[in-house]
Amino acid sequence: MKDKILSFLKEYTLEIIISLIAVTLLILNPQKAYLGIKNAFFTYLNLLLVMDSVAFLAGFISEVIPKEMIKRILGKESGIKGILIGAILGTLMVGPAYAFYPFFKEMISKGARVSVIATTIGAWAIKVPWIPFAIALLGLKYVLLLNFLVFIYAIISGLIVEYFVNLK
Amino acid sequence: MQNLIMGLVLFVFTLSLYLFYFRKDKSKLSKAFKKSIKMFIQNSIRIFAIFVIIGLLEKFLSKEAVGNFLLKFSGLKGIILGDLVGAIMMGPIASGYPIAKYLFEHGAEVGVVSAFLLSWVMIGTISIPLEYKDLGKRFTITRNLLAFFSIIVLALIMEVLL
Numbered sequence: 220m221k222d223k224i225l226s227f228l229k230e231y232t233l234e235i236i237i238s239l240i241a242v243t244l245l246i247l248n249p250q251k252a253y254l255g256i257k258n259a260f261f262t263y264l265n266l267l268l269v270m271d272s273v274a275f276l277a278g279f280i281s282e283v284i285p286k287e288m289i290k291r292i293l294g295k296e297s298g299i300k301g302i303l304i305g306a307i308l309g310t311l312m313v314g315p316a317y318a319f320y321p322f323f324k325e326m327i328s329k330g331a332r333v334s335v336i337a338t339t340i341g342a343w344a345i346k347v348p349w350i351p352f353a354i355a356l357l358g359l360k361y362v363l364l365l366n367f368l369v370f371i372y373a374i375i376s377g378l379i380v381e382y383f384v385n386l387k
Numbered sequence: 388m389q390n391l392i393m394g395l396v397l398f399v400f401t402l403s404l405y406l407f408y409f410r411k412d413k414s415k416l417s418k419a420f421k422k423s424i425k426m427f428i429q430n431s432i433r434i435f436a437i438f439v440i441i442g443l444l445e446k447f448l449s450k451e452a453v454g455n456f457l458l459k460f461s462g463l464k465g466i467i468l469g470d471l472v473g474a475i476m477m478g479p480i481a482s483g484y485p486i487a488k489y490l491f492e493h494g495a496e497v498g499v500v501s502a503f504l505l506s507w508v509m510i511g512t513i514s515i516p517l518e519y520k521d522l523g524k525r526f527t528i529t530r531n532l533l534a535f536f537s538i539i540v541l542a543l544i545m546e547v548l549l
Binding site: 231233234237238240241244248251252254255256257258259260262263265266267268269270271272273274275276277278279281282283312313314315316317318320321323324327333336337340341343344345346348349352353356357360361364365368369372376379380383384386 | 394398401412415420422426427432433439447484485491504505518525530533548
């Protein structure tokens with residue numbers, strides 16, 4: 220029992236600290252803190268469907284999908300095609316990237332290239348659904364150039380991250 | 388709204404994978420199911436904690452304060468500070484665009500605003516522990532450091548081109 224509590228404390232240190240901060244702020248400034256936490260609940264509900272799908276998808280990939288298949292599509296042998304798949308997927312996806320980290324972890328352990336995953340996360344910085352809103356506020360030229368740079372950066376950064384991750 | 392649509396698409400996709408595979412191999416599927424439930428509970432705790440921080444940050448850190456702070460700086464120093472402030476900002480980037488507009492209206496340089504926006508979407512200080520746990524130390528350190536320094540370069544490119 221004691222071991223269980225200890226391992227829980229270790230596993231969720233950050234979350235416990237955040238709870239303590241939240242409680243402190245609730246005491247110091249109940250009105251603002253309450254609104255903030257209420258927002259957190261709404262965001263959570265909003266993303267509930269994404270999060271449970273990501274978990275079930277990751278579980279499915281880990282137990283059912285054969286390693287060779289992932290390797291062929293997103294592994295070393297996929298070459299530039301795998302990287303482009305990552306870049307386009309990352310560009311089109313919405314929602315916070317960190318909600319998908321467990322899925323990325325599963326993909327890498329199943330043989331996906333590190334650079335493909337790093338490129339996907341890099342291209343996640345492009346938020347297609349928000350682009351019209353951004354253009355309305357900041358102008359067409361600015362928004363398109365910014366996102367174009369991010370796309371190129373995503374591909375290059377994937378290769379650099381992979382190089383350092385695989386460095387002996 | 389877009390998160391709900393995305394969730395629905397992913398949900399239908401995942402559900403059909405499970406249904407399709409149901410007749411082929413039930414034992415593998417039940418293993419996957421158990422693993423998924425565990426993962427879901429774990430993710431829920433971690434991600435909810437992040438949402439709490441985002442929610443609190445949004446309430447306690449006013450947009451004007453962020454904007455006014457960044458307006459004090461320009462040049463390379465401004466770009467680095469935009470980079471740092473953007474890394475702390477969390478939540479949908481939609482709330483970043485009005486700040487960027489406010490900055491432009493008050494004469495901020497393209498580089499400073501670009502560094503701020505880029506860093507907002509590319510670096511998530513609060514989600515770093517999550518990245519560390521799932522993708523490992525090297526991945527996390529390289530990706531975030533590389534992003535931090537590249538944002539300075541990208542911001543300078545934006546400054547030169549516009």
